[in-house]
Amino acid sequence: MTTLEEPAAPTGLRIDIPGFRGELVAPGDPGYDDARSVYNGAIDRHPRIIARCVDTADVMAAVTLARTRGLTIAVRGGGHNAGGLGVWDDAVVVDLSAMHSVHVDPAERLVRVEGGAVWADVDHATHPFGLAVPSGWVSSTGVGGLTLGGGIGYLARQFGLTIDCLLAADLVLADGTLVTADADRHPDLFxxxxxxxxxxxxxxxxxFRGQPVRDVVAGPMMFDIKRTGEVLRAYDRLLAETPDTLSGWFGFFEVPPAEDFPAELHRRTVAAIMWCYNGPAADVPALLAPMRALEPLLDGVGEMPWPALQSIFDPLLPAGMQWYWRTDFVDELTDDAIAIHVDYGSRLPTPLSTMHLYPVDGAAQRVGADETAYAHRQARYAQVIVGVDPDPANLEPMTEWARAYHDALHPHSAGGGYVNMMMDDEGPDRVRASYRENFERLIDVKRRYDPDNAFHVNQNLSPDEAVR
Structure with missing residues (x-):
């Protein structure tokens, strides 16, 4: 019989969770430290209990138990959140990682995904049918977390955000009941x-509605860091003029000493673009000609299966690294902003630290700002600055670099930020700014579906928020 430690009992007495079929992991149990670890190795939190659910009934039981006992609830899907919000001190962690099945209906292009799946699970299931669901850039990212925050990735210009392909969601509410939210059922919640x-x-x-994707033309171009300004301007012009089928993010990159890269580039900091084109390969030479005219130090663009692109950075960024993030949305790349990028991008604090600009124009912009909770439909880019390193000793200096870089750039931004890339120390004003005119409507929905704020371990929309 599965049991849970009684939080009010100092003697450590345990109580039953009727009907719970999964595994409960508590402090002192074998595997507790592994169970509480998340992608961001800088997060070191100690939950009261980790409820590894195997089905929806388990989720309902865990939520009900936490509410009955007055315990904090944290929800873990892929465990990939920037701020490590899938775990919390003294909380009941509703861990969905064992719930990762994916079912594809190729005739209707429907993809049903359980809440604990990661995008590698989805790509594995959809690719044989020539389908993909727009997602992010790393295949170990959780489907649930990325989707609920919007879902920015390589296919955003062509097919929109992940949420623009979402048709329905089953969810357990704070009272332990299950509902389905879609365009007809609980449309406000959807x-x-x-x-x-x-x-x-x-x-x-x-x-989700699957989109037609099989093989793509993708890969990196790397440029001398001294040419960052002209590369950024050319990249910005090119995306404004080319079809939505072409995308790619810009970033700074210290070339690792790996066989995949020429020896003369090893440990060199470069300005890089990671391209993705979902269309005929014959189109690519003409599309990328303006960038190739800038004489890249490396041109690794070629045909590859979609799952290969999605997983290409997985070995470089394994779970357990130290991370610190700062994010903004950007409506335009001004000369002043580009000068700041040149300054900070040329002095990365650690080899894996970086800044990325992700295009979110095209199809993502053609959805009205009030049609979904994600409000920054006017933005051309989502911008993220990250300090990354395996050594905890480097967390402080790379955090200081990321904050200083962000503080310098923020006046040139659209305000707010991409909630999936926000840390838990940024405060309610940043959350409000991220939702813009949609904020008050979100508070209204929160008050109706979670009036006691049972789900507050997130970029929180407090039902007690005063309307301004």
Missing amino acids: WALRGGGGNFGVVTSFV
């Missing part, structure tokens, strides 16, 4: 789920 994060319940499954 609106809020598309960008509002984990504020409204535990999503146990998603239904």
Whole structure:
């Protein structure tokens, strides 16, 4: 029989969770430290209990138990959140990682995904049918977390954000009941789920519309760091003029000493673009000619299967690294902003630290700002600055670099930030700014579906928030 430590009992007495079929892991149990670890190795939190759910009934039981006992609830899907919000001190962690099945209906292009899946699970299931669901850039990212925050990735210009392909979601509410939210059932909740994060319940499954993607033309171009300004301007012009089928993010990159890269580039900091084109390979030479005219130091663009692109950075960024993030949305790349990028991008504090600009124009912009909770539909780019390193000793200096870089750039931004890339120390004003005119409507939905703020371990939309 599965049991849970009684929080009010200092003697460590344990109580039953009727019907719970999964595994409960508590402090002192074998595997507790592994169970509480998340992607960001800088996060070191100690939950009261980790409820490894195997089905929706387990999720309902865990939520009900936590509410009955007055315990904090944290929800873990892929465990990939920037701020490590899938775990919390003294909380009940509703761990969905064992719930990762994916079912594909190729005739209808429907993809049903359980809440604990990662994007590698989805790509594995959809690729044989020539389908993909727009996602991010690393295949170990959790489907649930990325989707609920919006879902920015390589396919955003062509097919929109992940939420723009979301058709329905099953979720367990704070009272332990299960509902389905879609365009017809709980439409206000469905609106809020598309960008509002984990504020409204535990999503146990998603239904997406798959998009036609099989092989893509993709890969990196690397340029001398001294040419950052002209590369950024050319990149910005090119995306404004080319079809939505072409995308690619810009970033700074210290070339690792790996066989995949020429020896003369090893340990050199470069300005890089990671391209992705979902269309005929014959189109690519003409499309990328303006960038190739800038004489890249390396041109690694070629045909590859979509899952290969999605997983290409997985070995470079394994779980357990130290991370610190800062994010903004950007409407335009001004000369002053580019000068700041040149300054900070040329002095990365650690080999893996970086800044990325992700295009979110094209199809992502053609959805109205009030059609989903994700509000920054006017933005051309989502921008993230990250300090990354395996050594905890480097966390402080790379955090200081990321904050200083962000502080210098923020006046040139659109305000707010991409909630999936926000840390838990940024405060409620940043959350409000991220949702812009949608904020008050989100608070209204929160008050109706989670009036006691049971789900507050997130970029929180407090039901007690005063309307301004």
